[in-house]
Amino acid sequence: MDYQFREYSRGVESAGGLPVLVPVVEKAETVSATIGRVDGLILTGGPDICPRFYGEEPMVGIGDMDYPLDVMELEAARHAEKTDIPILGICRGIQTIAVAFGGSLFQDIPTQVGSSLDHRQKADKTINTHRVNITNSSKLFHVVGREILWVNSKHHQAVRTPPPGFIVTAKASDGIIEGIEKPDSPFLLGVQWHPEGTWTHDDASMKLFAALVAAAKKRGKAREVHKGRSS
Numbered sequence: 001m002d003y004q005f006r007e008y009s010r011g012v013e014s015a016g017g018l019p020v021l022v023p024v025v026e027k028a029e030t031v032s033a034t035i036g037r038v039d040g041l042i043l044t045g046g047p048d049i050c051p052r053f054y055g056e057e058p059m060v061g062i063g064d065m066d067y068p069l070d071v072m073e074l075e076a077a078r079h080a081e082k083t084d085i086p087i088l089g090i091c092r093g094i095q096t097i098a099v100a101f102g103g104s105l106f107q108d109i110p111t112q113v114g115s116s117l118d119h120r121q122k123a124d125k126t127i128n129t130h131r132v133n134i135t136n137s138s139k140l141f142h143v144v145g146r147e148i149l150w151v152n153s154k155h156h157q158a159v160r161t162p163p164p165g166f167i168v169t170a171k172a173s174d175g176i177i178e179g180i181e182k183p184d185s186p187f188l189l190g191v192q193w194h195p196e197g198t199w200t201h202d203d204a205s206m207k208l209f210a211a212l213v214a215a216a217k218k219r220g221k222a223r224e225v226h227k228g229r230s231s
């Protein structure tokens with residue numbers, strides 16, 4: 001786990017941002033107060049989200065879950081969205097976004113979809129193994145600048161139904177959703193792959209971190225202006 005978070009933190013750092021980690025606490029108001037002090041939020045990879053949060057019971061094929069982590073991250077996502085804090089969801093993070101705003105997930109792709117693509121690549125996370133097709137009118141396309149992108153893949157779950165108000169921005173060749181975003185939010189997007197595993201050598205991955213940090217800086221400036229006016 002530490003290894004993963006280091007990669008995210010260094011991605012943010014390399015893009016000129018100041019990374020801080022949000023702890024798993026119990027009270028919703030502690031989470032919202034913490035999120036109120038940052039200008040951007042990355043929802044990271046991690047275990048499966050408890051299917052209760054999208055109205056389902058666990059099916060055969062589901063993996064490890066961490067209920068308190070779900071509670072914290074869902075609250076963080078909703079508070080960030082409400083206050084226009086830019087959000088980048090990565091792997092589990094795109095699923096957190098989907099569940100936080102009323103979408104649903106496939107609990108296990110091989111069981112429920114039986115697709116032909118291996119979304120749990122045997123190769124290291126630093127290697128991009130499958131393609132995604134990116135909608136060319138999306139913010140994601142604007143960020144990475146490509147309609148066809150090679151990505152890594154370390155997931156067995158995926159977004160089944162995007163939340164209301166969201167659009168699908170990327171799909172794998174088997175139809176699995178690999179990107180969603182909310183067009184009327186300043187910056188609210190998720191990707192099913194792991195740019196934190198590839199940003200050191202893959203420019204499309206670095207651009208995702210750079211776009212989040214740029215959106216966060218913009219929001220930080222707007223907040224300062226607002227503060228100046230109200231004091």
Ligand code: MN
Nearest residue numbers: 119153172192
């Ligand atoms: Mn995939």
